[in-house]
Amino acid sequence: MTDNQHSADDTEDxxxxxxxxxxxxxxxxFIGGLLGIYGVILTLMGLFGDQELNKTGGWNANxxxxxxxxxxxxxxxxxxxxxxxxxxxxxxxxVEDETRPGPTVHPPGR
Amino acid sequence: xxxxxxxxxxDTLIDANLVDYTIIALYFVFVMGIGLMARRAVSDSLDFFxxxxxxxxxxxxxxxxxxxxxxxxxxxxxxxxxxxGISAVHYFWVGAIPAMLFLGVVMMxxxxxxxxxxxxxxxxxxxxxxxxxxxxxxxxVAQLLIAGVNLYLLGSIVQALLGWPLxxxxxxxxxxxxxxxxxxxxxxxxxxxxxxxxxIVAALLPLxxxxxxxxxxxxxxxxxxxxxxxxxxxxxxxxxSADQQLQSWxxxxxxxxxxxxxxxxxIVFGLGFVLSxxxxxxxxxxxxxxxASNSISAARKTPIIGAFPKxxxxxxxxxxxxxxxxxxxxxxELKSGAAPAGGASGTVQYNDSLILLMRDVLPNGxxxxxxxxxxxxxxxxMAANISAFNTVFSYDLWQRYIRKDHSDDYxxxxxxxxxxxxTFVAIFTAIIASSFSNIMNYLxxxxxxxxxxxxxxFILGMFWKKMTPTAGWVGLSAGTISAVIFAFLxxxxxxxxxxxxxxxxxxxxxxxxxxxxxxxxxxxSVLISLxxxxxxxxxxxxxxxxxTPKEDLIDPEEVKLPWFRRTIPLASIALVLVIALNFAF
Numbered sequence: 001m002t003d004n005q006h007s008a009d010d011t012e013d014x015x016x017x018x019x020x021x022x023x024x025x026x027x028x029x030f031i032g033g034l035l036g037i038y039g040v041i042l043t044l045m046g047l048f049g050d051q052e053l054n055k056t057g058g059w060n061a062n063x064x065x066x067x068x069x070x071x072x073x074x075x076x077x078x079x080x081x082x083x084x085x086x087x088x089x090x091x092x093x094x095v096e097d098e099t100r101p102g103p104t105v106h107p108p109g110r
Numbered sequence: 111x112x113x114x115x116x117x118x119x120x121d122t123l124i125d126a127n128l129v130d131y132t133i134i135a136l137y138f139v140f141v142m143g144i145g146l147m148a149r150r151a152v153s154d155s156l157d158f159f160x161x162x163x164x165x166x167x168x169x170x171x172x173x174x175x176x177x178x179x180x181x182x183x184x185x186x187x188x189x190x191x192x193x194x195g196i197s198a199v200h201y202f203w204v205g206a207i208p209a210m211l212f213l214g215v216v217m218m219x220x221x222x223x224x225x226x227x228x229x230x231x232x233x234x235x236x237x238x239x240x241x242x243x244x245x246x247x248x249x250x251v252a253q254l255l256i257a258g259v260n261l262y263l264l265g266s267i268v269q270a271l272l273g274w275p276l277x278x279x280x281x282x283x284x285x286x287x288x289x290x291x292x293x294x295x296x297x298x299x300x301x302x303x304x305x306x307x308x309x310i311v312a313a314l315l316p317l318x319x320x321x322x323x324x325x326x327x328x329x330x331x332x333x334x335x336x337x338x339x340x341x342x343x344x345x346x347x348x349x350x351s352a353d354q355q356l357q358s359w360x361x362x363x364x365x366x367x368x369x370x371x372x373x374x375x376x377i378v379f380g381l382g383f384v385l386s387x388x389x390x391x392x393x394x395x396x397x398x399x400x401x402a403s404n405s406i407s408a409a410r411k412t413p414i415i416g417a418f419p420k421x422x423x424x425x426x427x428x429x430x431x432x433x434x435x436x437x438x439x440x441x442x443e444l445k446s447g448a449a450p451a452g453g454a455s456g457t458v459q460y461n462d463s464l465i466l467l468m469r470d471v472l473p474n475g476x477x478x479x480x481x482x483x484x485x486x487x488x489x490x491x492m493a494a495n496i497s498a499f500n501t502v503f504s505y506d507l508w509q510r511y512i513r514k515d516h517s518d519d520y521x522x523x524x525x526x527x528x529x530x531x532x533t534f535v536a537i538f539t540a541i542i543a544s545s546f547s548n549i550m551n552y553l554x555x556x557x558x559x560x561x562x563x564x565x566x567x568f569i570l571g572m573f574w575k576k577m578t579p580t581a582g583w584v585g586l587s588a589g590t591i592s593a594v595i596f597a598f599l600x601x602x603x604x605x606x607x608x609x610x611x612x613x614x615x616x617x618x619x620x621x622x623x624x625x626x627x628x629x630x631x632x633x634x635s636v637l638i639s640l641x642x643x644x645x646x647x648x649x650x651x652x653x654x655x656x657x658t659p660k661e662d663l664i665d666p667e668e669v670k671l672p673w674f675r676r677t678i679p680l681a682s683i684a685l686v687l688v689i690a691l692n693f694a695f
Contacts, residue, residue, distance in 0.1 A: 045475035052473035057324040062475040
């Protein structure tokens with residue numbers, strides 16, 4: 001609690017503040033997460049599963065792809081850590097448009 | 111499963127195991143998870159969606175091409191690669207990149223500056239009711255037909271996996287997509303599209319590399335294609351010569367024209383200008399991605415940034431098709447003129463190339479990843495078609511013309527009914543799509559009907575202030591009708607329903623039908639504009655080039671960015687790269 005208080009006090013709009021970064025919702029974390037899980041599965045398949053070398057022409061394709069996916073996954077997660085997406089403090093609500101009939105748009109929370 | 115097991119009529123095409131199904135299931139967990147989290151986050155705070163508005167340009171750019179990287183692109187282009195060889199790259203380097211750059215540099219300021227949110231809406235502002243109605247109806251119909259293509263390809267994957275008959279697979283696939291749309295997948299559409307892009311690349315890149323390894327690298331692939339093209343069976347079946355399959359120009363294999371010069375003109379004018387500009391610059395689904403960004407500068411850069419990955423997509427879809435044509439027995443037989451059994455429609459078609467190649471070269475594990483990638487692409491494609499249809503149907507058609515003043519809930523309900531109705535109709539349009547051996551022929555024909563006249567009306571209306579509302583709707587409908595008539599007269603644009611009076615078939619016929627529509631539209635629009643009353647000039651600001659002040663069209667902030675983040679330099683780099691690629695292949 002005191003920690004929160006402290007960070008809110010000395011930096012108002014700092015990207016490290018949870019309210020102002022996309023955090024877990026950052027698309028890069030989603031990409032890194034899914035590709036990472038795939039990487040683990042394929043690496044394990046490459047190490048312990050049937051390599052089916054007759055299909056791949058002699059490559060342990062699961063292992064190579066799995067390792068490549070892990071590298072890509074690490075890249076995305078690191079990128080998201082190093083440069084978090086900052087949500088702007090103020091965003092204009094959608095504009096009403098007379099020429100386009102449709103349900104009136106009310107921004108949620110109003 | 112035990113109930114459905116009774117349905118098995120054919121052996122499964124692909125032998126997937128538990129690991130493969132786990133990988134596929136994980137993808138669904140992520141997609142649904144994003145949807146559900148989006149729904150929860152929206153009631154708690156705005157952060158989830160607001161973060162969407164501050165997404166960097168690479169995300170909107172990827173979403174822009176990902177919206178298009180669906181069934182058509184993946185299956186259609188690999189089918190083209192198998193059937194025609196490398197000349198299928200024209201669909202990317204001639205048929206997409208220049209139009210995407212044009213959209214970013216020239217047209218986006220009008221879309222963004224006039225604050226319209228859909229293409230039919232721009233039509234309404236510029237030309238009024240007539241053109242709006244024609245555009246909205248033809249767009250809605252086109253979406254239903256294209257949704258059918260996506261559904262058919264989705265069904266063929268389900269069939270390949272489980273061995274069900276096509277009609278059962280179609281219904282099951284339709285139900286899956288319906289639940290995917292209603293489960294909130296769409297509220298996180300952009301997220302899913304970007305995620306989908308990476309899953310597809312992760313699926314297709316290993317497939318391409320392993321396939322190349324099997325045939326002995328690119329040189330080995332060339333040798334095998336050359337060898338195959340000279341076999342007596344291939345010669346008897348009129349397979350394009352090795353030169354035509356291995357060099358993109360003049361692309362006679364693709365157009366079916368006897369003369370090289372005509373073929374180049376057909377590709378540059380028919381595909382490169384009319385079809386592709388029509389598709390990329392007026393397609394609601396695509397353009398909307400860019401319109402949603404936060405400044406004119408970002409909107410203009412969206413298609414331009416998308417152009418860079420787009421340039422390299424052919425390497426992971428066309429090359430696998432070419433490999434399939436020499437490595438997969440069924441496709442070899444098909445190309446030699448036989449009709450091997452199997453595939454989605456009973457006999458193997460070129461559209462099955464990619465699935466069959468996956469079966470032959472991918473070990474379990476990677477196989478699941480590849481299937482997940484394909485399912486992702488087809489579902490997202492169909493979901494985009496259906497949701498675009500229901501937006502245009504409920505607001506542009508139902509509310510504007512049929513029931514004007516009802517409650518929000520009422521139109522929401524209409525939208526839901528439209529979704530169910532459209533999915534149902536798509537099952538039937540999927541059956542139409544299944545009767546075309548190369549799905550791209552079918553789609554190019556469709557695009558020719560709808561997009562080519564739309565582009566003609568657009569471009570004339572944007573740059574000629576005297577073009578009148580009457581000219582708008584007459585030009586559009588006459589263009590579409592003329593393309594339909596041309597398709598009927600051609601050899602095979604409508605399959606067996608075509609009369610064959612004009613002795614051109616295949617994709618050349620689609621290019622010509624589109625060019626006809628374009629020319630008819632322009633000529634009629636000019637003639638009618640000279641006889642009828644134009645809109646008052648005051649109403650054309652932001653809609654017509656000469657009536658829009660220059661400062662409305664550019665972003666004053668852009669000069670502050672470093673050169674490599676500005677619209678024009680980026681577009682120039684893309685153009686140089688794509689020209690270099692054309693010379694290289």
